[in-house]
Amino acid sequence: MTQLFIDSKEVKLPSEFELELVTENPYFTRVGSYTYDIEIDLRDPANREIYKNINRLDVTTRIKNRKAMLIVNGLCAINGIEVILSIESYTAKIQIIAGNSQLNYEGGDSCIRQLPFDGMSILPSEAINTLFGSYPAHKAVYTPIISYIDKDGNSNILNMVEVGADITFTRANNIAPQYYLLYYIDNLLQKLGFTKGKNELEQNDTWCRIFVANPYKNSNPGDLLPDWTINEFLEQIEVFFKCIVSIDSINGVYNIVNIDRYFDNAGIIFINEVIEDELEKVYDTDTSYSYAYDNVAYNLPSEDYYNYLKLKDGIREVCTIEQKDSYRDFKTNYDQYFSGPYLLTSTDYNLEYVVSEYTINDESVKGLRIVDRLRDAGDTTSQNKTSFDIIPAQVDAIEIYSKTTSHYLIGPAIKKVRSETESQAINDLINGNADVKGDIPDKLYVGIYYGVCVALNKGTGEHEEAYWDKMPMSCHDNYFINKPTTMTGSQSILELPSYSLILDGDNGLFNQIYKSKRSIDTSLEYHFKFIADRIYELNNIFLICNKKYYCKEIHYKISSKGIDKIAEGIFYLADQ
Known part of the structure; x- marks a missing residue:
């Protein structure tokens, strides 16, 4: 028996119908589960009641995001949302999408900047507490940020502090949260209606300390992002963190998994009855699952600051x-x-x-x-190059006053100079002499919060006060050199904790993260028709004819009587 529910109301299906359910593995395709067209008879009073508010002439004005669930033989086959394709005469055609397919649909043309992210507004004392942790304990950090430089070179610093026995803001009304990038990801997915499961990115100390540079006191979190769609944002996230956002098509739980560990805990599914098999050579191989990490690079602006670093x-x-x-x-x-x-x-x-x-x-x-600290890494002669549009923001030195020693401590801080608002006078707007878009970054500028660290220029001697020689620091590299002094021209190098956005070198992200550890040959697709006893989870290993396979996708036939025993799947050969 097969039942369809739209917003918990049962749709009456024809006595004789057939539909196709497709489950795809997001590891290979970034797609989840979906059905092909389902035809609904609107002459039935119950069905007509469910679809009575649909504009028949323009289904683009359809009701969006109604919950849709397909029950087959008492078990949930797919639980997602309804997509209305058309309404013609007495027939409505719909599709059900769930999991990653639902994510792709809802994020397709939606601008990430328009999403109502949850912002922060907390007391200064609570903001100080964020200096002693990272994500997920805190959504943001209130570390000093260089936000403005005037024509004389004088700078404005948000979240400016002074130190000694404790740490306090110099101006409690001049503070702004620096939102962690992992917070953006979680908040986005939860705003889209998904439930948080496992986030392996939280196991990496560097990832938990990456924040999006915010030079504005009063701004929404979305205002700090580039003009990307939600899908473009998530693609940049998956590429940069070398991860997969995988969403369960039944319960809507999302897991963020390192791409190299996706199959680490895979079980074995035994396919005992194969009806038909076929080997197909794929000439235009889809290797998006690997993101071509042979050579990695930051897509840096053509500015003097970055010309030195690359x-x-x-x-x-x-x-x-x-x-x-x-x-x-x-x-x-x-x-x-x-x-x-x-x-x-x-x-x-x-x-x-x-x-x-x-x-x-x-x-x-x-x-x-x-x-040359931000140079490319990997095989620089390879054509398989991945460029990141999530890039390190600029860094400069700031001075923090130590009340204990009457010294100005020196350390690094992220610099993201805010754009000056151009004229918004109506005549300037009409004549094209004003900036209509405002300050929309072309890339996602990030930094690392290193914590409260021992600074340069701390002076001699030791003092009992906890923070007499320390200050909160942000940077993108764990090495920082201060500017020379006018008296002697002397400089010092500050070595920070080992978090870094550097790509190259033994401790660079290429060797630590991006260097490929798993390779799957997707040039040969194995097509099998087989007897299926259920709808399978595709993050498992399939044992077929005594050989191990990874599954790309499976197609199921569903009728009024239930699910057909014969399923068709596409597989890739695994290491034996």
Whole structure:
């Protein structure tokens, strides 16, 4: 027996009907469960009552997101939402979508900036508490952020603090939450009606500390995001974190799973009766499941700041490499290194530098600048390249006053300078002399909150007060060099905790996260018709004819009598 419910009201199905239910594995396709067309007879009074408010001439004005559930032989086959395809004469055609298919449908053309994310407004004392944790304990952190620089170089800093026996805001009315990126993901999926299950991203300390740079005191969380659709946002999330958002098509629970661990706890499903099998060569292979991590790169803006952090092709090849034990050993030859193509390396921190000119108190001072930290990683000759539009925001030095020592401590802070609002006068808007869109970022600018850390310029001696030498810090790299002083030109390197958005190197994200650990050959698709005793979970291993397979998708036939025993599936051969 087969029953269909729309918003808990039963739809009367014809005595003789057949529909197809498809379950796809989001690991391979980013799609979940869905049915093909279901025809509903509107001459039936009960059905007519359910669909009486539908505009027959324009189904785009349809009622959206009504709950739809298909029950087959007493068991739920799919539990999602209804999509009305058409209404013609006395027939309504609908489709049921659930899980990842429902997510794709609801997020297709919807702008992520328009989603009503839950913002934050808390007392300053509660905001200070966020400095001592990360996600999921806190939705956001109130760490200092450089939000504005005037024409004279003076900066405005949100969430500015002073330290000593405790940490307090210098201006309690000048604070703004820096929302964690993982909070955006959870809040988005829950706003779309899904229930949180397991989020493996929360097991990674770096991921839990990544926040979206917010230079505005009064803004909605969505205002900080690029002009992406929800699907585009989620695709960027899955690519950047190397994860899959997998949604159960029955209970609507979402799990966020590392792509390399998707099959780690897979059970074995035995398919004992195969009716027909066929091998098909796929020439246009869909490898989206792997996201081509052979070579990874940040899609950085063409700005001076980022040009130093990712050297352009050809620069390294024309440089003379100078290596010394300590970065301080280069100071005696700054003029030589500044005037020629020198790339400097020191073994103390294993960093690379160039000599640049800094403007300090209207004076020009030469000093070191760390370079090429955001370079590409992996096989740079590979055509399989993945570029991230979630990118590290700029970083600069700030000074925090220590009441204990009367010193100004120095440390890094994310810099996201807010755009100045152009004229909104009506005549300027009409004549095109104003900015209608406002400050919409082209990429998602993020930083890492490192916690309350020991700072530079702390002075001599030790003090009992807990935070006399510490300040909250944000950056994208666990190495930070301060600007040279005007008196001596001296600089210091601050080594932060090991969180980092650096791609290359032994501890870079490529080796730690992106380097492929699982490879599945999707160029050969195995098609089987087989006897099915239920609707299967596709995150398992299927044992067919004594061989192990991963399942891409399964098609089931459902009629008024129930589910047909014969199902058809597409599989990929697994490691034996």
